[in-house]
Amino acid sequence: MxxxxxxxxxxxxxxxxxxxxxxxxxxxxxxxxxxxxxxxxxxxxxxxxxxxxxxxxxxxxxxxxxxxxxxxxxxxxxxxxxxxxxxxxxxxxxxxxxxxxxxxxxxxxxxxxxxxxxxxxxxxxxxxxxxxxxxxxxxxxxxxxxxxxxxxxxxxxxxxxxxxxxxxxxxxxxxxxxxxxxxxFPVASVGDIARWLHTTLLGADANPDLYNAVQYTSPYLAYRKAVNLVMPTEMRQNVFRSSLPEDLRFEPAGANDALPVYLQDQFSLVVLAFWLVVPLLVGYLLFERADLE
Structure with missing residues (x-):
């Protein structure tokens, strides 16, 4: 078979x-x-x-x-x-x-x-x-x-x-x-947790780019950003507004280029590729080594 x-x-x-x-x-x-x-x-x-x-x-x-x-x-x-x-x-x-x-x-x-x-x-x-x-x-x-x-x-x-x-x-x-x-849901979100650990526990200055980068590890947000790649400019979502200058936070046109490279829409392809490949490799290795008796 x-x-x-x-x-x-x-x-x-x-x-x-x-x-x-x-x-x-x-x-x-x-x-x-x-x-x-x-x-x-x-x-x-x-x-x-x-x-x-x-x-x-x-x-x-x-x-x-x-x-x-x-x-x-x-x-x-x-x-x-x-x-x-x-x-x-x-x-x-x-x-x-x-x-x-x-x-x-x-x-x-x-x-x-x-x-x-x-x-x-x-x-x-x-x-x-x-x-x-x-x-x-x-x-x-x-x-x-x-x-x-x-x-x-x-x-x-x-x-x-x-x-x-x-x-x-x-x-x-x-x-x-x-x-x-x-x-x-905004209550106790990943970004809020990262902010609390960074500013309260470690006592560092607030860094919105860092918190957004932590959130960008999710395929959920990567998908929303990837959709921007196939949408007209006026319909794109500003997912990481806190990392944008105030005058661009509600302006889809050109907002993506104002973000760091690792927060831009194109980086969503890297995140999705990671979730496509890495779990499969880990899962296959675990299956190969599993005791099926």
Missing amino acids: STVTVAKKDFKAARRSKLLWAAAVVLGLIAAFVGYVSGGAPGPDAEQVRALFRVLTMLLAVLLPIVALVASYLAIAGEREGGGIKFLLSLPNTRRSVFVGKLLSRNGIVAGGVAFMYVAAVSTALARHGAFPAAVIFGTLLVTLVYGSTFVSIALAMSSAAASRSRAIAGAFGTYFVLVILYV
Whole structure:
């Protein structure tokens, strides 16, 4: 059984999950609803569609990690606890083929959910506005697929290290809390914690660039910054306003160039690449060394 065969078998098994189907339907309904309510906004049709996909990316920044984690956290841990991993490895498979096959199938499931949402959004946008700004639609789609893949990589790495479902579930919840929730809600955020440690505990002068750099380690913020790369200048988000001069904090045009290199939009590609590659390497090494008896 080759890597492709493992991926096909796993994809067929995972797509029977009612929870994943429910998540895909919910994402599609959200996209259709946002597209519908955007019909009353002022401005040219193409601009309204671009604004629609900007809103969708803001929603996906919070919702897509949940879908990716739910789709992937039991990919290997579930097989280990249920004994299926012994069957997979009793055939002419290596641990690498199983690991890569699981990665391909889970990425395919998440990509299918994102595609379903985009089809719903595009269909509604065409019906309401008759506009199709291809650069923004395909650009945000590509960035979103990469973002989803980062959480698939993280979940698969945790699944490789977990010997039971309970540990895999705890890892998934913990990951979402640490990498998303702490960046969505301002109370006790990562930036605030970094500021407190730096100014109160160490007694140093405030350094907004340092606190923002600490926050930029999250794929959540990296995704929001990466979306700026495919959006028109006037629709870009100033994520790290505290690092900007006061006269540029609410001006998207040119604001990115005023930031340090490690806080600019382009650096988001480095952050996303890190979360794509490093968890996979760690997860694969843990899986290779794991005692599956």
